[in-house]
Amino acid sequence: MSVTQSSTQKTIPILYDPVHNIHDVGTFEKTERAENIFQRLSTDERYHVVSSFVKDMNHITAIHEKDYVDYLRLACEDLQADQIHRCEIVAYDRAKQRKPKSIKAQIGWYCYETTTGICKGTYEASVASAFVALSGASLLRGSNSVEDRGEHDLVYSICRPPGHHATSSRFGGFCYLNNAALAAHYLTRSKPDDRNGEKRRVAVLDIDYHGGNGTQEIFYDRDDVFVVSIHGDPDIWLGELYFWGYSDEIGEGPGKGFNLNLPVDPQDHGAVVDYKAYEGYLDRAIKAIREFSPEFLVISFGVDTSVHDPLGIFAMQNEDYHKIGSRVRETLKVPTLVVQEGGYHPHLGECAHQLLQGLSK
Numbered sequence: 417m418s419v420t421q422s423s424t425q426k427t428i429p430i431l432y433d434p435v436h437n438i439h440d441v442g443t444f445e446k447t448e449r450a451e452n453i454f455q456r457l458s459t460d461e462r463y464h465v466v467s468s469f470v471k472d473m474n475h476i477t478a479i480h481e482k483d484y485v486d487y488l489r490l491a492c493e494d495l496q497a498d499q500i501h502r503c504e505i506v507a508y509d510r511a512k513q514r515k516p517k518s519i520k521a522q523i524g525w526y527c528y529e530t531t532t533g534i535c536k537g538t539y540e541a542s543v544a545s546a547f548v549a550l551s552g553a554s555l556l557r558g559s560n561s562v563e564d565r566g567e568h569d570l571v572y573s574i575c576r577p578p579g580h581h582a583t584s585s586r587f588g589g590f591c592y593l594n595n596a597a598l599a600a601h602y603l604t605r606s607k608p609d610d611r612n613g614e615k616r617r618v619a620v621l622d623i624d625y626h627g628g629n630g631t632q633e634i635f636y637d638r639d640d641v642f643v644v645s646i647h648g649d650p651d652i653w654l655g656e657l658y659f660w661g662y663s664d665e666i667g668e669g670p671g672k673g674f675n676l677n678l679p680v681d682p683q684d685h686g687a688v689v690d691y692k693a694y695e696g697y698l699d700r701a702i703k704a705i706r707e708f709s710p711e712f713l714v715i716s717f718g719v720d721t722s723v724h725d726p727l728g729i730f731a732m733q734n735e736d737y738h739k740i741g742s743r744v745r746e747t748l749k750v751p752t753l754v755v756q757e758g759g760y761h762p763h764l765g766e767c768a769h770q771l772l773q774g775l776s777k
């Protein structure tokens with residue numbers, strides 16, 4: 417299957433950029449992840465590959481603070497080709513401490529945990545990943561993008577590095593720029609004649625094993641983007657990774673009531689969270705999104721809920737992602753962008769295929 421700039425075929429567009437391969441900081445989040453998905457989908461006639469075509473940095477700084485984006489660029493430029501730089505002790509408390517002057521020391525200011533480093537290619541790969549998400553959003557029917565390609569009801573963006581743990585001004589959890597949030601914000605502003613600032617309603621459904629803390633932070637005070645996340649309970653080991661994700665975090669100000677966390681404690685389900693146990697949470701999420709009545713849906717698709725995953729502790733089988741996709745499609749029926757988040761096992765491509773087929777018919 418060839419890479420094409422055209423999306424006139426009746427197959428599902430897959431956004432992909434091989435630039436992701438220059439980012440590798442020696443964690444579970446490896447280059448093979450995106451390649452596994454790309455290989456599975458690009459050799460299947462039900463999909464066609466599209467290169468990124470929305471490449472405007474203004475879309476990125478609409479969500480992320482400019483000094484954070486500048487830091488990422490400068491910090492990566494500062495590294496040697498084989499260097500990996502991490503925040504090794506503890507992240508700064510910005511309210512109580514001062515920002516260090518040197519780019520090298522600033523990593524604790526801009527990274528909130530100690531497992532996610534940067535290498536020379538991190539900035540470039542992260543920007544490419546963001547453009548993969550934005551270009552995917554632009555292909556959705558009704559998005560009326562300036563490129564005028566909005567003719568698809570279902571699009572998949574193979575984003576790597578992933579994004580849902582990136583906040584407006586900090587990285588962590590293998591994420592640097594929040595691809596799903598960038599796509600969702602882009603879609604709220606996607607009317608070309610939107611000169612009065614009228615916003616469109618977008619829902620984000622995050623089904624990664626880990627809570628989408630970055631997406632939550634970015635939209636916490638907004639009522640035009642409804643963020644729903646099903647994830648491991650923050651009160652249990654592994655689920656607590658990023659401190660947020662409790663059910664009483666519902667948004668604030670105008671955003672109050674537009675953030676829904678559905679934490680899952682395996683002990684409530686005989687220690688095994690398979691699809692049968694997961695289905696109830698999914699139905700609650702879908703029901704809430706239907707009541708919100710969005711014009712677009714962005715799915716933050718983490719495959720670390722799989723039984724094969726070394727990080728997540730849920731027990732989803734490959735074919736269960738088809739069931740998730742079917743359930744979403746049957747109930748919501750809105751143009752949907754799937755953005756790749758986590759998942760760290762060799763079945764990623766097959767699980768992505770299952771989800772997309774469930775979403776498509």
Ligand SMILES: [Zn+2]
Binds near residue numbers: 625
């Ligand atoms: Zn995850």
